[in-house]
Amino acid sequence: MIYLDNAATTKIEDSAFNAMLPFLKEEYGNASAVYELARRSKKAVFEARKNAASLIGAMPSEIFFTSGGTESDNWALCGAYETFRKKNTGSAGHIITTAIEHHAILHTAQYLESLGVSVTYLKPDSEGFLTAAQVLESIRPDTFLVSVMTANNEIGTIEPVCEIADAVKNVRKDILIHTDAVQAFGQIHLEDLSKHVDLLSASSHKLGGPKGVGILFIKDGVKFSPFMRGGMQESGRRAGTENVAGIAGFGEACKLAYAGIDSKIAEETALRDRLVAKLGNITDVIVNGAYSEGDFSKRLPGNISVCIKGIEGESALIMLDREGICASSGSACATGAMDPSHVLKAIGRADDEAKGSLRLTLSHHNTEEEIDKAAAVIAEIVDKLRNGKKHL
């Protein structure tokens, strides 16, 4: 098998897996209890909190464990709304976000619209970039939240989030700034990010941790409504007995993430460039998003998104699967729905171009041999599909 779908999820790292095991069996104490067995669970949760905090330069007390990126995004938007409504009885308020966010943001924004909130969905440029000027122009007196993703899950574009956050805070300190950092967390350097934003979502399974665990960073001093009500876990802001094993695995993945990160980024970028160059030998292939060889400042190092003229991405995926290659067309969450990706449409791809998209997301675990094999298989598949054949 050749796994090229690391933006959908990643293989769990061995040490993250091993870190979970005790808490699935003998270390079953409830982290809220007072005896030694429970204290060991509590310690594991605290260590994980420290490790997650260190990736974004936050304090452990600013990290709140959730069930993953989707919950964190829902909490960020709904929590900001509730907090705003408690202080304001007039307008239902206004949010600024982007047309290329993950559905965890977009569908929550739509839900808030159904409650009367106005939402501005900023359109990116043709490479997927948003600008601080666009955000500033959209601010209204009743704007209470700006949510711009750190890096896009389909086309890998890295947004100027710090610049946007600083520009907004410069004119309006009361507007909360959230970033969905699910795709960037642990993949690129984000050590300064918590200094700029108020809220940040991340998810364990995108960086070699287990599924079903994530964080919402809430900056110290930010007044923010809880999402889950119940016990006093997570300082009373996110109730529910902690998923200690998941959190321990996530914490270990966080600890590993920055170890040798520069060489991991360099390896992924080199593999990405190798595959892009080989795909460039196929006629009528467009790379989506900002791409320049060797550069990882504007695009996630492991992300490749292409539109290939004359093919259906879904058919290519089925043929790739038969050859043992895992890839995606658009985002994993949209797979199954045949609608062209909202991200590709937002950067100006026509429907038929967008339907011919492939997303190949690499990790430092991939090898040059895998990349060469994948490129050769893709070229063959494109050839067959363009000639009306559905089998290799």
Ligand code: PLP
């Ligand atoms: N946000 C982004 C940008 C994502 O890529 C994803 C997952 O693909 C999510 C949110 C949702 O995260 P989770 O799968 O942990 O719920």
